[in-house]
Amino acid sequence: MIGYLRAIFEIASNTFKETVRNNVLYLVLFFVIALIILSVFVADWSVFARIQVMEDFGLATMSLSGLLLAVFIGVGMLGREISQKTVYHVITKPVSRTQFVCGKFAGLLTTLLINYFVMSVIFLGTLKYLGGAIHVSLIYAILLIWAEMSLVISASIFFSTLTTPMLASIFSLAFYIAGHLNDLLSIKFVEAKGSLYPALLKAIYFILPNLEHFNVRDNIVYGITLPVSYYSYAILYGILYTALFLTLSCVLFSKKDL
Amino acid sequence: MCAVFQKGPLVKRAAWHVPLLTGLCVAALWLTLLNTQNRLTAIRSKLWAPSSMSLIPQSEKIRPYLLGFHTVYADYLWLRTTIYFGSHFITDQQYKWLVHMVDLVTKLNPNFYPAYEFAGLMLPDICKDPDAARVILERGVSSTVERKWKLYYYLGMIYYRYYDDRQTAASYIARAAAQPNSPGYKLAGVAATLFKKAGAPEEGRMFLEALYVASENPEVKRYILGKLQGFSNSR
Amino acid sequence: MSFPAIEFKNVYKNYRKHFWSRQVAAVVNSSFAVEKNTVTGFIGPNGAGKTTSIKMLLGLIRPTSGTVRINGSDPLLPSARKGVSFLSERPYFYEHLSVRETLRFAHGLGQGYAKSGDADIGQALNAVELSGAADAKVKDLSKGMQQRLSMAQALLGNSDIFILDEPMSGLDPLGRRLFREILLALAQEGKTIFFSTHILDDVESVCSHVVVLSKGRLEYQGQLSQLLSQGQGGTDCVVIGLGDSEKKTLASMGCVVTKRTDGKDIIEIPAGKDPRQCQQYLCEKGLFCESMVKRTASLEEIIYKRK
Numbered sequence: 001m002i003g004y005l006r007a008i009f010e011i012a013s014n015t016f017k018e019t020v021r022n023n024v025l026y027l028v029l030f031f032v033i034a035l036i037i038l039s040v041f042v043a044d045w046s047v048f049a050r051i052q053v054m055e056d057f058g059l060a061t062m063s064l065s066g067l068l069l070a071v072f073i074g075v076g077m078l079g080r081e082i083s084q085k086t087v088y089h090v091i092t093k094p095v096s097r098t099q100f101v102c103g104k105f106a107g108l109l110t111t112l113l114i115n116y117f118v119m120s121v122i123f124l125g126t127l128k129y130l131g132g133a134i135h136v137s138l139i140y141a142i143l144l145i146w147a148e149m150s151l152v153i154s155a156s157i158f159f160s161t162l163t164t165p166m167l168a169s170i171f172s173l174a175f176y177i178a179g180h181l182n183d184l185l186s187i188k189f190v191e192a193k194g195s196l197y198p199a200l201l202k203a204i205y206f207i208l209p210n211l212e213h214f215n216v217r218d219n220i221v222y223g224i225t226l227p228v229s230y231y232s233y234a235i236l237y238g239i240l241y242t243a244l245f246l247t248l249s250c251v252l253f254s255k256k257d258l
Numbered sequence: 259m260c261a262v263f264q265k266g267p268l269v270k271r272a273a274w275h276v277p278l279l280t281g282l283c284v285a286a287l288w289l290t291l292l293n294t295q296n297r298l299t300a301i302r303s304k305l306w307a308p309s310s311m312s313l314i315p316q317s318e319k320i321r322p323y324l325l326g327f328h329t330v331y332a333d334y335l336w337l338r339t340t341i342y343f344g345s346h347f348i349t350d351q352q353y354k355w356l357v358h359m360v361d362l363v364t365k366l367n368p369n370f371y372p373a374y375e376f377a378g379l380m381l382p383d384i385c386k387d388p389d390a391a392r393v394i395l396e397r398g399v400s401s402t403v404e405r406k407w408k409l410y411y412y413l414g415m416i417y418y419r420y421y422d423d424r425q426t427a428a429s430y431i432a433r434a435a436a437q438p439n440s441p442g443y444k445l446a447g448v449a450a451t452l453f454k455k456a457g458a459p460e461e462g463r464m465f466l467e468a469l470y471v472a473s474e475n476p477e478v479k480r481y482i483l484g485k486l487q488g489f490s491n492s493r
Numbered sequence: 494m495s496f497p498a499i500e501f502k503n504v505y506k507n508y509r510k511h512f513w514s515r516q517v518a519a520v521v522n523s524s525f526a527v528e529k530n531t532v533t534g535f536i537g538p539n540g541a542g543k544t545t546s547i548k549m550l551l552g553l554i555r556p557t558s559g560t561v562r563i564n565g566s567d568p569l570l571p572s573a574r575k576g577v578s579f580l581s582e583r584p585y586f587y588e589h590l591s592v593r594e595t596l597r598f599a600h601g602l603g604q605g606y607a608k609s610g611d612a613d614i615g616q617a618l619n620a621v622e623l624s625g626a627a628d629a630k631v632k633d634l635s636k637g638m639q640q641r642l643s644m645a646q647a648l649l650g651n652s653d654i655f656i657l658d659e660p661m662s663g664l665d666p667l668g669r670r671l672f673r674e675i676l677l678a679l680a681q682e683g684k685t686i687f688f689s690t691h692i693l694d695d696v697e698s699v700c701s702h703v704v705v706l707s708k709g710r711l712e713y714q715g716q717l718s719q720l721l722s723q724g725q726g727g728t729d730c731v732v733i734g735l736g737d738s739e740k741k742t743l744a745s746m747g748c749v750v751t752k753r754t755d756g757k758d759i760i761e762i763p764a765g766k767d768p769r770q771c772q773q774y775l776c777e778k779g780l781f782c783e784s785m786v787k788r789t790a791s792l793e794e795i796i797y798k799r800k
Contacts, residue, residue: 006601007601007602010598010601010602011602014587014590014598017589017590017594018587018589021589022589042313045315045316045319045320045323046311046313046314046315046316084585085581085583085585086585086586086587087585088553088579088581088585089585089586089587089599089646090602091551091552091553092551092552092553092574092577092579092581093574093599093602093603094571094572094573094574094575094602094603095571095574095602096571099571206292206295209291210295210298210299213295213298213299213302219305224305225305226301226302226305227301227305229301230298230301230302230305233294233297233298233301234298236294237291237294237295237298240287240290240291240294241291243287244284244287244288244291247280247283247284247287248284251280257508257553257554257555258548258553258554
């Protein structure tokens with residue numbers, strides 16, 4: 001068991017080094033920080049109070065950065081390994097493909113969590129500097145964004161085992177959009193007539209994750225507190241979907257001819 | 259290399275229990291996910307929050323910063339308006355920002371007809387704000403928006419229903435009748451009736467006579483003649 | 494129970510390049526075995542299926558049918574790759590790592606990183622004469638240096654089986670000589686070496702056994718000496734002062750006499766004929782045989798002749 005985990009740790013460390021030395025990471029971080037600072041000016045234009053706008057805008061930016069990181073780094077990670085054949089360096093050792101995928105994910109997630117931690121500190125710092133209060137629901141909202149990001153990253157890794165990096169990027173983007181629009185399906189299949197169409201919509205609703213469960217910005221902006229159980233369930237939801245996508249990725253990758 | 263597909267003995271299959279265990283794990287994960295999803299949906303539906311208004315600007319002063327995309331932004335704003343209206347209609351029926359949003363759409367895109375129609379039909383009733391509707395519609399009639407006759411008509415109805423000013427209502431409806439693509443003589447009849455009820459029958463009669471002379475349609479002429487006879491009978 | 498180090502049994506591999514393309518047979522009914530403690534050359538022209546076979550051996554691809562075994566185990570299992578080192582045709586390393594980091598990573602995957610790993614890494618770098626570039630980034634290395642790095646990571650972990658896919662490619666003559674010495678040293682230690690190459694001189698100088706593939710099919714497997722003996726083409730004898738009558742007699746004995754540019758005659762004694770018969774005749778005639786050389790074909794000639 002220790003040996004099994006040690007190989008995952010080695011791959012994760014290597015992936016961490018690779019991601020940290022990737023310029024795209026810093027570009028996205030810079031972009032997000034710029035947007036968080038820009039939100040101060042956007043806040044002055046809005047009908048809402050400045051702090052509320054900053055909270056909303058800052059959280060939205062962090063959520064979007066997860067998508068950017070998934071598309072630019074997550075998809076390329078596995079796809080590039082396969083196309084450039086650096087995967088041979090690892091798979092020809094006594095390391096299983098499952099260990100490889102898990103190690104890659106763990107390394108990428110660690111880098112991105114550190115990245116998000118930096119973003120969160122800057123976001124909360126800016127908010128505090130401008131007179132806002134750092135209430136616990138903000139922290140919960142950030143945790144949900146981390147859970148969402150982890151899910152999106154695992155989905156992008158899943159897509160990269162299926163197809164080329166270009167198509168996997170498109171699928172990841174479509175997945176993110178569809179996940180956030182999934183809420184509308186629950187309305188649609190109640191209204192829809194017939195038996196096949198509502199059943200199809202219902203199937204799509206339950207297969208695709210509902211990423212709106214991680215979006216609590218409206219509740220924060222309007223001061224409507226959600227119970228702690230909601231946050232626990234949402235984080236569990238994110239972890240379960242991540243585990244599901246990783247399992248499917250491992251299964252697909254183990255069948256793949258390299 | 260020749261493209262020949264060669265058949266050979268089957269490769270030894272992997273142990274059967276591995277795919278079975280994997281399938282069971284995936285199924286268990288899935289069921290737990292469905293359960294969690296249902297719980298989340300249940301909690302959220304009880305603690306519903308309206309959609310955030312953070313990206314709704316205070317005024318049209320944002321226009322220069324939209325870099326020429328003010329009409330696109332107006333379209334986005336209109337979508338948000340309809341969603342805002344719909345979500346509040348089925349919940350609390352409080353429309354705090356509705357007037358502001360409709361007003362902003364028409365300021366950013368003065369030719370955006372649906373916003374004017376919404377203002378004329380819905381704002382006086384649901385927001386209890388005929389003044390706001392009037393201001394927005396008056397902005398519309400001075401622009402180059404299509405179906406302008408409807409804007410005049412809505413203005414006429416606002417003055418009639420909410421301000422009890424039949425003369426002004428009649429003059430707006432008369433202007434609606436004179437617009438291209440309007441129902442024409444039917445509106446003229448309404449205008450004339452309103453003039454009469456406002457105590458200015460002469461104005462109504464003059465309006466109908468001018469319309470009679472201008473029209474070349476015998477049906478229209480017959481209708482207007484009938485209305486004019488009504489004016490004569492009531493003298 | 495003893496089993497070969499590498500075994501292919503009725504292996505077929507078909508694949509499609511694209512979704513709409515037809516299936517192509519890369520390996521067709523290949524069956525051979527590589528015994529332990531041997532150095533086996535895996536040779537064949539381009540597109541023979543060598544790399545495909547090596548990939549199946551390492552679990553990178555699955556055979557369409559048939560059985561592949563390495564150390565008696567299915568190569569798809571990670572445990573089968575314990576004690577196996579691989580050197581790929583082209584070096585596929587992470588460019589963001591340095592040489593030392595690459596080897597630490599390889600060492601960690603093989604047996605888990607330990608402090609003793611640094612000593613092993615130092616030894617491996619010395620063996621391939623790459624110690625001076627230990628802290629250089631992989632992307633800054635030349636092809637030859639990357640190939641040496643490949644060999645260094647293959648030497649880590651004290652493996653028993655070495656699978657090398659064109660190890661000499663990209664190397665200068667000094668590098669090739671170094672690699673040959675490394676292979677010979679490994680062979681002396683009793684390691685099993687299975688390497689594919691296009692450079693047949695290397696096969697002749699290093700290998701004891703050879704496996705020949707062509708168009709996906711096995712052409713020959715066995716000892717190299719046996720294969721080379723197939724190319725033995727008789728004996729050449731250089732003589733001065735052969736007369737016409739002697740030439741006629743030699744021709745009747747089945748020998749062919751040709752004139753060399755320096756005026757000397759060459760008697761080509763055919764394979765299977767005892768050269769002593771010719772030697773005896775020349776002695777009777779008082780003629781002196783300046784040199785007598787066995788005429789053998791090179792491995793390249795033997796292989797091309799088999800087509």
